[in-house]
Amino acid sequence: MITGLDHIQLAAPPGTEDALRAYYADLLGMTETPKPPALAARGGCWFEAGTARLHLGIEADFRPSQKAHPGIRVHGIAALAARLSAAGATVTWDDHLPGHRRFYSADPVGNRLEFLEPEGTLTEWDPCG
Template identity: 30%
Template sequence: MITGIHHVNLLVPEGTLDDAFAFYGETLGLHSTPVPQLQRGRIAWFNIGEASGQQIHIAFGQNDPGASRHPCFKIGSLQDLQALQKRIWDHHQRGGSAAPMAADQPGEQNSGVHIFLFGG
C-alpha cells in the first residue's frame, strides 16, 4: 500500500524559520521550494535531491500530542488509500498504547485537506 515517503513535517519554535533555512538549506544543502501563498512566512519546504519527490516540511509548533508533526506517505492508488484509512480508523477505535490519538473517519471530512486549504 505505502510506496514511499512524500514528506516529513518537522516543528520549530515560532519565529525561527530563518534558522530552518540556514540549517536545512545552507548546512544540509537542501533546495527550498515554493509554498502556498497563504502559508508563506509560516512554513518552509525543502526538496531532497533533484527528482526524488521527497521533501522536508518545516512548520511552527510545539512537540506535544496535538502537534502537526507527521510523515506523509505515497500511496499506490485511491483504493489503497481508502483501505489504509479504514485500517487506521479501526486501530484508533480499538485503542491501545500503539493506537493513533486521532484519525479521520472514512467517508468524513479529511483533516489534512482542511489544514492545507484553510491553514488550520
C-alpha cells in the first residue's frame, strides 16, 4: 500500500547545477541535501523544504515537459510571485482551481512548476521558513 510520496524527480541538462542551486536554494529558499556518494557521481542536486523533497537528475538529451509538473504548496503566494518576477521568471496566474490561488512558472532549465496556496491562508512568504 502507498504510504506517502517520498520525492519528485525532475531532469536537467548537464552542467546546470549552479543555476539550479541559485534558483531552488537562493531564490526559493529550499535546502540542498547531499546525495549519497554513489549517486553524486551522476551529477544533479537534491533539495527539500518542510516535507517537500525535489531531486534534479542530469539527462544528456534533456527536454523540459510542456505539461508535467510538481505542485508546490506555499505560504505568501503573492510575495513569492513578486520575488520570482523580480528575478526575471515568468509568472502566469491561473484561477481555475477552486479554493486556491496559484500560478505557473519555470525553473532556469524550463521545468514547469505550479505554486499554490489554499485561499484563506494568505501569509507572508518566509524563504527561511
